[in-house]
Amino acid sequence: MESRVLVYGAYGHTGRFVVAELVRRGLVPVLSGRSTTALDELGAQVPGSEVRPASVDDPAALDAAVRGVSAVVNVAGPFLDTARPLADAAVRAGAHYLDVAAEQAAVQGLYDAYGAPGAAPDVAVVPAMSFYGGLADLLATAATTGWDTIDAVTVGIGLDRWWPTRGTRITGERNTATRLVVDGGQLVPAPAPAPEREWVFPAPIGTQTVVGVPFSEIVTMARHLPATRIENYLASVALGDVRDPATSAPQAVDEHRRSAQVFVVDVVVRRGREDRRIAATGRDIYAVTAPLLVEAVVRLLDGRAQERGVLAPGEAFDAQDFLDSLSAEWLTIDTP
Template sequence: MNDQQIPAVAVYGAGGHTGKFVVAELRRRAIPVVAVGRDASRLPAGVPGREAAIDDPVALDRAFAGCAVVVNCAGPFLDTAAPVVEAALRAGCSYLDVTAEQASAQATFQAYDGPARAAGVAVIPAAGFYGGLADLLASALAGAEPVERISTAVALDRWWPTEGTRRTGERNRVPRVVVEDGRLVPMGLPAASIDWRFDAPHGAQTVVEMPFSEIVTLSRHLRVRSLRSYLSASALADVRDADTPAPSASDALGRSEQRFAMEVVVAGPAGTRRAVARGQDIYAVSAPLIAEAVVRLLDPAYPRSGALALGEAFDARDFLRALTPTHLATAFDPV
């Protein structure tokens, strides 16, 4: 399939930190890209660029015209998701975003499942590191069977937050939720701390209950009685420290030196099983997750429509295999 036969993909927020990684990964896969943003001067060179403010539906319609998929990398998603999804649906496009914000993912699921089905397209929020990766790992372990408990834990050797992460933290004051007795409920305060033994090089760490959008994506399609998420206490301290610098490039791909490990433990009738994903730079790794989803959505044989979680939209094990070992190191073990 040559470039002329592949539909274009619009990346909204293409001038931002994560957006640039997404544009680069799509181009690496020879997928035509339209870079869209609120400020044309910040858009990456080498691809068609279109300017569209988030509160200008006419400009958004122009920006997404002729595209097949819209990828939203512009947070805070509490402010951007709805107008970008609606413009994508008007253009007949599928939609993906990389939100870590629980309330944004939940609102997208609730508001756009019916409209997406009617339009015959897929709307997939939280398809990046937070939300999407844990969803794939848990889906690969749990399958369609009900499970008693899912726990996810993330270790970061450092968290250098981007400007967008800081803006989102200031904007997102919605109480966090977890799953208890099969229902979404507010997380108890103060946040619980537990000890978690990660594989090397992260090792044993104190982790703090810190649920992101994976709580919403997993509970959307997996039958689970209890669902909790944790983040290494040291990484949380980094992101809460106003003096922690933004990430800086350490390799030719623009990735920071940050190393991450994500572990998902599923306990149910089949026993207790663990999935692990390790890699470099939580912002950069969202790009191959998004690009792999785009490739599958562009397949004319793709059968699904509606508002979907990443592990619901695609075969989770096959999806993860496609990213291993180039972008992730993964393992699946009994505990």
């Protein structure tokens, strides 16, 4: 298995988690991003790594950066600006592309670009392989195994707090596109004002007020799940944290550099009179993105995935097997 994986945005908050997880899994990170100084500082801390600075507005520099790698992992938002240039460079180089986009428009943009007739790449392009996007997609895919029709998929994201990174704030300011839900089997604008409800999450979250805030999982699930309705909700306390400019950035509290944040992603699916429910519980939405993303890379490189085309996470991977492979140190999967 080829071992070199380029991480664009390697010196960012999520990028550092991804680099550490690649090293733990025996892969060699190639560190990339805009800042040569930040890359050099990180490279000095990661033995055996290589530094390749590049800007997303310089195709020649991107081509040089991705040359000879087997996969490109993009963790540098806003993905409305970075996803297409990096995906294009990866495809030109014959490398798989993955990112952690929560922005629906960025994900849909890649689906449109590489899903057009004659445009399918010879490698895998898998956007939104992260806490927002990939995790809910995999949970819903596993929960609906065996169903050829789905009446509804409803995702509840419970967070005790949300300490946003600088990247999260910048991405949020950039993301002004109309948010979408699925209604009548089609992507349509989300209702306004956003709906609110009470959601009883599994422990340790419990009951929270949640508000409709569609993330990229709506778009990924719409791509491959035959659902009449797909919607998701976010804890209103977390939304308040992100909107408050005084909320601090996440602070490490354990040996993995995770924050104290606790989350539950709770997915309820319905077909006729049958309901199924599956939930994932863990710590730190940024940290947990690393094992999700790196497990996806490993499966693409060792052949345990669909290796060609633009794909949703649930299309690319065996969802239940993927979830089962994740360490309980990062995620606990519960099927009541």
